[in-house]
Amino acid sequence: LVRMDSLSATLFRQRLERLLLRVSMIAGALAGGTLIAGAALLFGLPGAQAAAWLVPLSLLRSHFSVLQIRALAYARADALAVLSLAMVVVVGCTFYLRMTDRKLVALVTVLLAVVAVLIGHAQSRARTRHLSKARKLSLGAWLSELCQQQTPVRLHMACVATRLARPTAVLHQLHSVTATARTTRFGRGWILWWEDGRTPLAPAELAALLSGTCQQHFRCDGGSGLAALSEACRSEWLPSELGHALGAAQSADSPRDLRERFARELPTGHLIDAQHASPGLASLPAGELALIRRALIAETREQHIVPRRAPWQVAVYAPRGEPSLVFVWPAHAAHGGEFRRAVVHASWRDSLPLSLGVRPRNAATP
Secondary structure, eight states, X not given: OHHHHHTTOHHHHHHHHHHHHHHHHHHHHHHHHHHHHHHHHHHHHHHHHHHHTTHHHHHHHHHHHHHHHHHHHTTOHHHHHHHHHHXXXXXXXXXXXXXXXXXXXXXXXXXXXXXHHHHHHHHHHHHHHHHHTSOBOOHHHHHHHHHTOOSOEEEEEXXXXXXXXXXXXXXXXXXXXXXXXXXXXXXXXXXXXXXXXXXXXXXXXXXXXXXXXXXXXXXXXXXXXXXXXXXXXXXXXXXXXHHHHHHSOOOSOHHHHHHHHHHHHOTTOEEEETTSOOHHHHTSOHHHHHHHHXXXXXXXXXXXXXOTTOSEEEEEEOGGGOOOEEEEEETTOTTHHHHHHHHHHHHHHTTSSSOOOOOOTTSOOO
16 A cells, blocks of 8 residues: 555555455454354354344444554554544443443444544545545536647546546546646546646656556647547547537537427427526426426536436536526427437537537548
């Protein structure tokens, strides 16, 4: 762990820590099972029932041992002191309580579980604060900002192996290495970022950053942001859906085309214009409006998460990351999925200043 930390292989170190935690929990479960088996052989059923009270305590002790070893390995004296003090306080308070042995074991187990939950919550809050500092753009805003660059740009596309690392963790490490990169996510595992082509990351820094957690990684250089994006689309290095959407021709008036298609395929839906009110939505019950609001926020952030059992579906036309039109229709509509995909693709294409209009290199020429 210390060597990985010194080599800045943070993603591998975090994965190894998770594996050690799982192994420690398995070891604690085996120790508890062995204790129950031994007690059953020596004292019969009453002994096995008494030993079963110690199994949760064995699992918690294994969990705390990993936390203590991690604090000791990284010379985190404050974390080690907090963990040791918590265990001493929890165990020490039992000497002043007049309770049966089983009640004391249950009390210690509950208190240690509460301490473990509080520690995990504190660590999660710390990671959230670090990640909130990262500059992650929506895909539309990212494409618009990339195409505005007139200086040399290096474009990176990486597909993270989600079984090895989380894409958000890779983005966090990227922003800890460089503050100039502009990042976004696509789909479940793809992360895209671009940096100044005149001062790119060194190969050693990039290798330490990715740490072998990516199934695929492509990069291309261009004299401008639009040139780099065109080269990536021509080389088919972009994710297939994104490359297909950007390679298609732009419509002369996407909002008008989407309005007409929406009225034709989803006549029972409602349209929200950023410049005008929607009288149809005003008549809906408050509960359905709340669900539409949740779906709208998720769709605007490009999370593509629809609340469960929601009676309405939402698609947002947001070129350059700025919501312009919001389409709302009943969840049981027949063409809802196809229309949502068309709205998303139009948002991506209209985030570009002009149509790429490129053909893949391996496409057949007439």
